[in-house]
Amino acid sequence: MVKALLEGLLFAAGEAGVTKEELSAITKEGCSKIASLLKDLEQDFKVSRRGIQLKLFHNKYLLTTLPEHHSYITKLPHIRDSSLLSRAALETLAIIAYKQPLSKEKLEQLRGIRSSRTLKTLAEKKLIMATDSEQGPVYHTTDTFLNYLGLSSLNDLKETALPLVKE
Amino acid sequence: MDVKIDSFTGPLDLLLYLVEQKKLDVCEVSLAEVADQFLAIIKQIDPQNLGVVSSYLVVAAKLIVLKSRAILAELCTNLSSTETEKYKVTIASLHIAEELLQQLLRFRAYKKLGDILSTHVKKRQQLYTRKPLALKNPDEDFNSLTVQKLKQILAQLNQKDIVSSSNLLQKVFSNTKVSLEEKMLYILKMLQKGSTILFSQLIACNPGDRKQIVGTFIAMLELAKEKKISIEQQHLFTDILMQEL
Numbered sequence: 001m002v003k004a005l006l007e008g009l010l011f012a013a014g015e016a017g018v019t020k021e022e023l024s025a026i027t028k029e030g031c032s033k034i035a036s037l038l039k040d041l042e043q044d045f046k047v048s049r050r051g052i053q054l055k056l057f058h059n060k061y062l063l064t065t066l067p068e069h070h071s072y073i074t075k076l077p078h079i080r081d082s083s084l085l086s087r088a089a090l091e092t093l094a095i096i097a098y099k100q101p102l103s104k105e106k107l108e109q110l111r112g113i114r115s116s117r118t119l120k121t122l123a124e125k126k127l128i129m130a131t132d133s134e135q136g137p138v139y140h141t142t143d144t145f146l147n148y149l150g151l152s153s154l155n156d157l158k159e160t161a162l163p164l165v166k167e
Numbered sequence: 168m169d170v171k172i173d174s175f176t177g178p179l180d181l182l183l184y185l186v187e188q189k190k191l192d193v194c195e196v197s198l199a200e201v202a203d204q205f206l207a208i209i210k211q212i213d214p215q216n217l218g219v220v221s222s223y224l225v226v227a228a229k230l231i232v233l234k235s236r237a238i239l240a241e242l243c244t245n246l247s248s249t250e251t252e253k254y255k256v257t258i259a260s261l262h263i264a265e266e267l268l269q270q271l272l273r274f275r276a277y278k279k280l281g282d283i284l285s286t287h288v289k290k291r292q293q294l295y296t297r298k299p300l301a302l303k304n305p306d307e308d309f310n311s312l313t314v315q316k317l318k319q320i321l322a323q324l325n326q327k328d329i330v331s332s333s334n335l336l337q338k339v340f341s342n343t344k345v346s347l348e349e350k351m352l353y354i355l356k357m358l359q360k361g362s363t364i365l366f367s368q369l370i371a372c373n374p375g376d377r378k379q380i381v382g383t384f385i386a387m388l389e390l391a392k393e394k395k396i397s398i399e400q401q402h403l404f405t406d407i408l409m410q411e412l
Contacts, residue, residue, distance in 0.1 A: 015296035055294065062296055070293035079295070084288065087281070088176040094280035110273060113177030113222040149284060150291030157283075 002027055003037050003044075010054070010063050017060025017147070058146035058153070092118045096128055097145070097157060101138035172211040178226035179274040181208065186271075193271055195264050199237040202230035229267045236264065345378050350386030358396065358411045366407040 005027055009018060020038070024031045038061060042054040052063050065073060073079055085093065095110050096102050108115050119139065122128045126144040130137040141154070151157060175181040183193070185204050191197035209223045357364050366387065370380050387409060390396045400407045 011297075012300045014299040016299040053294075064294035064296050067290070067293040070295075073295055084285070084292075087180075090281040090285050091176050091180075091278060094284050095277050097284070098277070098280060110270075110277065111177050112179040112226060112270065112274065114218045148291065149287040150294065151287065157287075 002029055002033075003041055006034070006037055006041060010061060013062065015062060015147070017057060017062035019060050023061070055150070056152050057150055058143045060143075060147075086118075088115075088118050089121055093122060093127060093141070093145070096122075096139050097141050097154070100140045101131065101133060103133075103135055103138050107139070170208050172208055178209075178223045179271055180278070181205065181223075182226060182230075182271060183275055183278070193268065193275065195233060195268060196237065198230060198264070198267065198271070199233040202227075202234040205230055226267065229263050233264050233267070345382035347382065347386055347389065350382045351390055354383070354386055354390060354409070355395065355411070358409065363408055363410045366409065369409075 006023060009023060009026065020031050020034050023029075023038075024034045027034065029037075038054065044050075045053050051066060051069060053066055055062055055064050091111065092107065092115055095107055099106070099110075104115065104119065107119075119128070123130065126142055127148060128139050128145065129142050130139050132138075146153065149157070170181075170184075172181070175184065182198070182201065182205060185201035185208075186193055186197050189197065189201065191200065206227055209220075209227060212220050212223060214220060354364075354369060357369060366384070369383050369387075387396070387398060387407070390409075391398050394412060397410045397412055398407055399410075
């Protein structure tokens with residue numbers, strides 16, 4: 001049964017997640033069939049009140065725990081609460097997310113302060129990456145960034161924030 | 168007011184805080200009003216930290232300009248019209264003020280966006296996933312790969328003569344037999360000279376000959392199985408140390 005296979009594949013993929021296309025290639029089922037099976041699976045989890053849910057982040061499907069279980073899960077002896085980014089890092093990430101691709105100079109102009117170290121931290125966490133352009137290196141957000149924020153695409157973010165940045 | 172400079176992400180963050188503390192709108196007048204406070208607070212910055220000091224000073228300088236302009240405007244009300252004209256020119260040329268204002272407004276927008284990101288992150292962090300089952304992550308190792316390291320690896324390869332193509336062709340057609348007994352005796356003989364020996368030392372006399380290398384390797388394993396020697400390898404692909412037991 002393909003639905004059970006999908007569940008197994010999603011379990012194995014873990015936090016890396018897996019795209020509809022990848023699932024289609026593995027199971028030899030069409031993408032539309034996979035999409036409807038995934039919708040089924042998502043419903044199954046909800047209807048039978050399971051402790052796992054199916055989520056779609058950065059075009060990848062993955063299984064996660066439920067938000068209401070968060071406070072219990074952190075009580076598990078070996079689970080540590082994930083660390084939050086510093087305010088400087090969040091500020092930098094926000095600017096890059098909305099203005100990408102963005103050079104370091106332009107970023108520093110917007111923040112009013114040197115940002116090399118913050119950029120390094122964000123790059124180490126793989127939330128941003130640098131690519132070459134005619135004007136030198138420019139920074140982008142990564143797929144890890146979308147997963148980190150739990151978004152399916154950058155558009156999700158742009159819509160909520162458009163009224164804030166008028167330029 | 169007890170304000171710690173370290174809690175701000177930069178001069179714009181501090182400026183915005185001061186304006187908002189006074190419940191003022193972000194406008195020229197309010198910027199001029201907080202100039203003194205700004206100057207007082209940035210005295211906390213370690214002067215050694217030039218990068219940080221200079222970015223705060225750039226903003227401080229602009230604030231001083233703004234404040235002078237506010238004072239001038241006040242004076243102008245008591246001056247004759249010709250004198251006022253003279254000052255107005257000076258005032259108008261100080262477009263620095265608009266620049267700072269725009270910068271601050273933009274910064275405020277991005278700060279709000281940062282808060283939005285933060286709520287997304289917090290929501291996401293309440294959901295737990297597991298590490299993928301397989302540990303295949305090719306890009307992880309490439310990150311630590313530097314030109315220096317590549318050079319070092321290549322040098323090692325050359326030393327072992329494995330990449331020498333002229334040798335390679337020869338080996339394909341050679342059909343020498345390697346005796347396991349002979350190899351085991353050879354290893355034991357070499358070990359008697361010193362108490363330990365490295366695998367690379369054992370194969371040093373016939374570099375590039377894969378049959379000899381494989382033969383020596385199997386002989387080493389055989390000796391270890393017979394508990395005649397102990398073998399130890401620190402990391403994957405590093406040299407193997409043998410010791411007589």
